[in-house]
Amino acid sequence: MALPDRKRNRMLGYDYSREGLYFVTSCVQGRACVFGHVAEEEMVLNKYGQIATQQWHWLAAQYPYLVLHAFVVMPNHVHGIIEIDQNLVVRTGRDLSAQLPVDETGTEKESSRTKVKSISELMGAYKATTSKQIRLAGLADFAWQRSFHDHIIRHERAYRHIEQYIQNNPALWKDDVFHHPLS
Template identity: 65%
Template sequence: MTRPDRKLNRLRGFDYSRDSLYFVTSCVQHKACVFGEVVNEEMQLNKCGLIAERQWYWLAEQYSYVILHAFVVMPNHVHGILEIDRDSIVGTGRDLSTLRPDDETGAAANSSQKIKSLSELIAAYKTTASKQIRLAGLTEFSWQRSFHDHIIRNEQLYFRIKIMS
C-alpha cells in the first residue's frame, strides 16, 4: 500500500529537543469553534477553552526544562511560544527519574535527563487536553493532526511573534 506524498512539517535535520524557542499553532479538527468566542475583541473562554489553557501551563509544571512565554487560546486553535532550556532543570517533574546523582556533590547530573522533543511535548499537551475536554462533556473533541511550528532564531522575530500572540 503506497501512502500519498505528504509535506514534511519539521525542518529536516533540526534537533527539536535542543534548547530553542518555538512558536506553535495547533488547530481543532475541522476548525470547530469549541474554546469560546471573541466578544468586543476579547476572547471569552468556555469550559473547554479553560482546559486548553490550563493544560498548556501543565507542560511547564510537568517538564522542568520547559519555559512558557506568550500563549493564547482562540475559538478553534491555540498559539504559544515554548522554550526548551536545559539550564532551567530543577529537582521536580516527572522525567527526573532518569537523573543520576553526581558522585561528589549528590546533585543531579542535568545532562542525563531525557529531553522530550517539541513534537513529544505538543503530543503530551494535545493528549492531556483532549482527555480533559472529553471528560468535560465534549466527547467527540479532537485536534487536527500534527501542528505548525516556527523556530524562533532571534530576538526581533521573538518580539514580532509575541506581539501577535
C-alpha cells in the same frame, strides 16, 4: 494512483529537543469553534477553553526545562511560544549524590542530563491531556487536527513579532485564516 507528497512538518536533521524558542500552533479538528468566542476583540473562554489554558500551564509544571511565553486560546486553535532551557532541570537528591560522568575537560557529559522531550513529544502530551480533559468535561467527540505547526525562533526581532501576533490574535480574529475553514 500515487498519493501527493506531504509537506514536511519539521526541518530535516534538526534536534527539536535542543534549547531554544519555538512558536507552535494547533487547530481543532475541522476548525470547530469549541473553546469560546471573541467579543469586542477579546477572547471569552468557555470551560473547554479554560481546560486548554490549564493544560498549557500543566506542561511547565510537568517538564521543569520549559518556560512558557506568550500564549492564546482562540475559538478553534491555540498559539504559543515554548522555550526549552536545559539549565532549568533540577536533579533529585538521588541524582545529586551520584557521581556524574564528565568528559576530558571536566564538563558533565550530555548523557547524564534529564531526557528532554522534543517539541513534537511536548505538543503530543499537551494535545492528549487536553483532549482527555475536554472529553471528560462533556465534549465526547473533541479532537485536534493531526500534527501542528511550529517555527524555530532564531532572533529577537522574530520573537517580538510572534509575541505581538499572539497577543493581538483576538483583535484580528475577524481576519484570521483559522476563522475561515475554506481558506
